[in-house]
Amino acid sequence: MSVSDLDICNLAFEGNLVKLKERIEERKDLIRTKDQSGRVALHWAASAGYVDVVKYLLQQGAQVDARDEMEWTPLIISVSAGMEDVVRLLIGCGADVNATNKTGQSPLHYAASKNRLQFAEVLIEHGAEVNTFDKTSKATPLHRAASRGHSKMVTILLKQKADPNSVEIEGNTPLHMACEEDRTQVAQILVENQADITLLNKEKKTALDLASKQLANYLRRLTE
Numbered sequence: 001m002s003v004s005d006l007d008i009c010n011l012a013f014e015g016n017l018v019k020l021k022e023r024i025e026e027r028k029d030l031i032r033t034k035d036q037s038g039r040v041a042l043h044w045a046a047s048a049g050y051v052d053v054v055k056y057l058l059q060q061g062a063q064v065d066a067r068d069e070m071e072w073t074p075l076i077i078s079v080s081a082g083m084e085d086v087v088r089l090l091i092g093c094g095a096d097v098n099a100t101n102k103t104g105q106s107p108l109h110y111a112a113s114k115n116r117l118q119f120a121e122v123l124i125e126h127g128a129e130v131n132t133f134d135k136t137s138k139a140t141p142l143h144r145a146a147s148r149g150h151s152k153m154v155t156i157l158l159k160q161k162a163d164p165n166s167v168e169i170e171g172n173t174p175l176h177m178a179c180e181e182d183r184t185q186v187a188q189i190l191v192e193n194q195a196d197i198t199l200l201n202k203e204k205k206t207a208l209d210l211a212s213k214q215l216a217n218y219l220r221r222l223t224e
Contacts, residue, residue, distance in 0.1 A: 003044060004035040012041035012057070015050040024060060031062050038069035046074035046090065049083035054090070064095045071101040079107040079119050087119055097128040104135030112141035112157065115150040120157070130162040138169040146174035146190065149183040154190065164195040171201035179211035179219075187215060191222050 003013050008030045011020040020041070024030055034040055042062040045053035054074070058064060065073045075095040078086040087107075091097060100106050108128045111119040120141075124130065133140050142162040145153040154174075158164060165173050175195040178186040187207075191197065197208055197219055208216040 004037070004039065006030075006033060006035040006041075008033065008041050009035045009039060009044045012050070012053050013044040013048050015045070015048060015053055017050075017053050017056060020053060021056065028060070031057060031060050032066075034068075038067070040066050040068075042066055042074050043068055043072070043077055046078040046083065046086050047081050049078070049081065049086055051085045051089055054086055058089075058093050064090060064093050065099055067099075070103075073099045073101075075099065076101055076105070076107050076110065079116065079123070080110040080114070082114065082116060084116075084118060088122060091122060091126050097123050097126050098132065100132070100134075102135075104133070106132050106141075108132065108141045109134060109139075109144060112145040112150070112153055113148065115145070115148070115153055117152055117156060120153060124156075124160050130157055130160045131166060133166070133168070136169075138167070140166050140168075140174075142166065142174045143168055143172070143177055146183065146186050147177035147181055149178070149181065149186055151183075151185045151189060154186050158189070158193045164190050164193050165199060167199075167201070170203075173199055173201075173207065175199075175207040176201055176205075176210055179207040179215060182212055182215060184215055184218070187211070187219060188222065191219055197223055 004010050042057045075090045108123050142157045175190045
């Protein structure tokens with residue numbers, strides 16, 4: 001299956017290291033040649049999880065933080081795709097853990113959204129900013145994890161000083177999002193970690209206003 005208009009990128013995506021080496025030995029510039037989406041071979045190898053291909057391309061001079069048209073780096077792609085070995089390799093080779101794409105989303109945003117706990121831990125261990133926010137909604141990784149009910153991820157982020165009262169573009173805190181989606185366990189964790197139940201969003205609603213009656217009563221009891 002062709003994913004690119006460049007043969008070298010298709011070989012990288014297929015994990016065909018033998019043919020890829022042959023092409024690069026013939027033309028070294030192929031390492032940095034971009035396809036129709038602005039991606040180089042490293043992007044495609046990272047997205048498919050081929051550690052041997054990623055390692056070879058880096059050894060041959062591929063830019064570890066190469067960006068495609070949407071400013072995705074190989075690290076952002078591999079985190080989103082769930083390729084743990086590639087993630088660890090790229091970070092070990094100096095990939096920017098705080099790089100963001102055109103929408104302002106960092107690797108940690110994707111780890112939080114997709115509940116990739118080990119990814120989040122290794123990113124944070126190497127300096128990922130936990131309170132980073134994207135460009136479109138101003139949401140932090142904690143907003144993402146809370147809205148999806150990822151309680152273990154929420155705990156990891158809070159332990160690393162994620163702000164439980166950060167607000168996104170509509171004025172919602174992670175607690176607003178947890179309550180709106182009826183994420184009881186996450187809401188409890190947030191309240192136990194100083195999430196403010198009185199904060200108003202832009203519609204002048206508190207998190208409890210968005211919660212079911214049962215959840216709202218439960219959270220009130222927690223704060224009494």
